Amino acid sequence: QVSVINTVDTSHEDMIHDAQMDYYGTRLATCSSDRSVKIFDVRNGGQILIADLRGHEGPVWQVAWAHPMYGNILASCSYDRKVIIWKEENGTWEKTYEYTGHDSSVNSVCWAPHDYGLILACGSSDGAISLLSYTGDGQWEVKKISNAHTIGCNAVSWAPAVVPGSLIEQPSSQKPNYVKRFASGGCDNLVKIWKEEDSQWKEEQKLEAHSDWVRDVAWAPSIGLPTSTIASCSQDGRVFIWTCDDASGNSWSPKLLHKFNDVVWHVSWSITANILAVSGGDNKVTLWKESVDGLWACISDVNKGQGGVSAMTEGQQNEQ
């Protein structure tokens, strides 16, 4: 059972494209076609506007919160080809960095696991993916992967940080040997996995299964199992779950979650990775869970599932 505990009236003057809670669920960031990014304090069912950030010159597609250990930092990307990083200093939110290195709309931004430092991946319609790394003192270093996807890149998602080998506490002066990876989805119908080797980003895997543009990718959080899981969704109406069993990341196998009747726009995992939310063009959000026999079951239909969770949908007359 679900219940609405708060309805935040954002007063955006145009369509909202993304809304994200911060790490603790105390703040909400929204972005819209009206070119603004707004931040609200939503504690205890309230809605206090903290900031109305202007800086973009076109619709803002996505926002992403950085890990709180770096302070209160929010990234936004827009049709205006810019990525802006906003930071809260002395109680006020300001633009702290603006990246204009793309030739076309930037569609997706995603912060890397905090263990890697403050790094932002950005995917753009110019087909490139940029990686912005904070090096200190207000400086950001840029690495660009040109032609990551032909025609355009629509989504980026980082793999969880996993330290290969030992779990012994390391002295802080030594950075553990993380293998950094992220996944991207593009207009070439592909999902690609990128790996950092010798400070260079290389394409590690090409996952082919979709027959139309990939709209979103989401790498599942790790619950300590040796398997990695990625969800991808596409204009072809399909959602695939990709799993890789070995640590070297070589063999990925897709499993079709479902074929929807319309474009599927978003996929996202819950924090313990046990539920996948799928936003489709058919006005529904469906929630999926893996069942006993490894098959994925839609728990929006309560009779089939094991939990009391329902899907959320709008009251359409032709809904059954």
Add this chain to the structure above:
Amino acid sequence: PPQVVPGADPSARQLCFAWGPAEVLVCETRFGRAGRAGAGARVLTGSVADSAGEAPGSSRVFVVRRDQDIYIQTLRKLFNESHGIFMGLQRSEEELAGKSRKAQLVQVSKNYRSVIRACMEDMHQAAVSTRDPALQGQYSTQVSILSAMELIWNLCEILFVEAAAAGPLLLRLLDWVRLHVCDVDSMVREVLSSENPSKHKLFWNVVDVFVLQGRMDEARHLLSKEATANPTSMNMYKILDDLMKKMPMPSLGNTQTLTELELKWQHWHEECQRFLQDGTFASNPHMESICKILLGDEDAILEKKELMTTWYHFLVTRLLYSNPTVKPMELRFYAQSSMDLFLGGESSPEPLDMILMAAFEFEMHQVIKECSIVLSNWWFVAHLTDLLDHCKLLQSHNLYFGSNMREFLLLEYASGLFSHHSLWQLGVDYFDHCPEYGRVYLELHIERIPLNTEQKALKVLRICEQRQMHEQVRSICKIMAMKALRNNRLGSALSWSIRAKDAAFATLISDRFLKDYCERGCFSDLDLIDNLGPSMLLSDRLTFLGKYREFHRLYGEKRFPEAARLLLTLMTAHIAPCSFWMTLLTDALPLLEQKEIIFSAEQTYELMRCLEDLTAGNVDKQKFQEDDETTKVEMLRLALARNLARVIVKEGTVEGS
């Protein structure tokens, strides 16, 4: 069934969804906006045209929560106390075997049930004392849910935990029915408290109730009142009373075997049969019907449907009067037919009925599954399943999430607790007792707890430290350090970064301290810096900060030679950053100007070298454009030269100074 988000616009919009740590976000949007796809070929105005003709009210974001129950104040007791019982069970003596272990588990079950009842009581009080009809409705609903939970749990206790055998089984079921079918209580009270019960119009109903519930003594007592009021039926009454008195019942002790009981019962049954057939009760339809009930006549019992109110009451009454030595495994047959007969095709079974049916059929997994679907939170199934698991009743069903059903349910329950600002602490303990995924779930959830106060942060930290969750410890300390720094609480920031063993941050903060010192001429948070101890070694800058402060302390205590030595070491051992050398040299001035000689010749040469290094360095060239700096350098050179002169003389004239 799909859940409708209230207030959502039913026109053709799509839903955007985002996970929060506890709640989720849903907002109306339209995907497929122009310009998103392709190399910017599509024009932006396309989307504006699309939305032109629509109502602008699409700027809302809904914050949706999945488990509301944990926020209900009156249920707080349920969560807290059941947590205590749960923990006790986990820690309980596994070495106890057989009967004593079973007794222990039954006690645990009873404890859980008494917590549910206590909660029901509170909820009932709340319902009665509130004036708000909406709240009253909510509380009343909660009361019935809790009541249903206790009903189910009680049955599970009888059938599974205690695993009552034939004989005692019936007694337990009778108790169960008497406890839970309360609709007739007010009627009973009314009749009993009236002046002349036998004249009350509901008199016979109450007698029937007692008979149906096997409360023979009470039935006989009431009947005796009727007999004294109606001497004509004295004969009939005596016979009926005798039959009721002699009715063989199972006993809890070992006074008779089942076979003995069955024999006695058979005899008694035949006796009742004879009296009925002889027409003994023919003139009193009430008494005749009672006799038929005693004979287990289904139709006669069914006639009293309204007094039984439920099919499971009917089931137990049937068993009492037709098969009191029923075996547990035989229950399923009686249960199904009882339900069919009672409902008689007029109404269909409700979820509660299905759950009870599954229990009578000993389908534990089915019980749990149905309860999971019907109940709004995981509390009930998690705790019940855990108990059943301790009774070693559940075979392991390998699930992907949670290696068995018990763990799966506990993980779900505990995860739900984490969204609550204080109940999360209970969740920690539950995760601790999930051997497969408990730890990783705890790691993922504990990081999301808002660290509003230092106290809360310390609490969370303690939990992580106790479990050697080093990553989380580091992360939390870093977050707190950053927060403190933002609020200009340097001391706090420093101690958090030391705890996080974060060298980079410690360096940053030390620089701030030093900068503050340069600007204000004094240190803040002296206590902290003075007592750094070995953590000083975390970062070079921090070491410098600590040592520099030590220098000031030594100076303050007038331990000049030591202070001087330290000062020099700070530069020669490169502990001090180059940017700070000027300040250090300036600090050396008063030492050079002292009446007594503090710096030896060698030390003075060292100081001079440092000064030359500093002025020769390209980096600092700009500095020396300023008059201030030039004056300082001049003064230093002068002071050093003077000192050198004095010390050469001194060392030259007095041996081994």
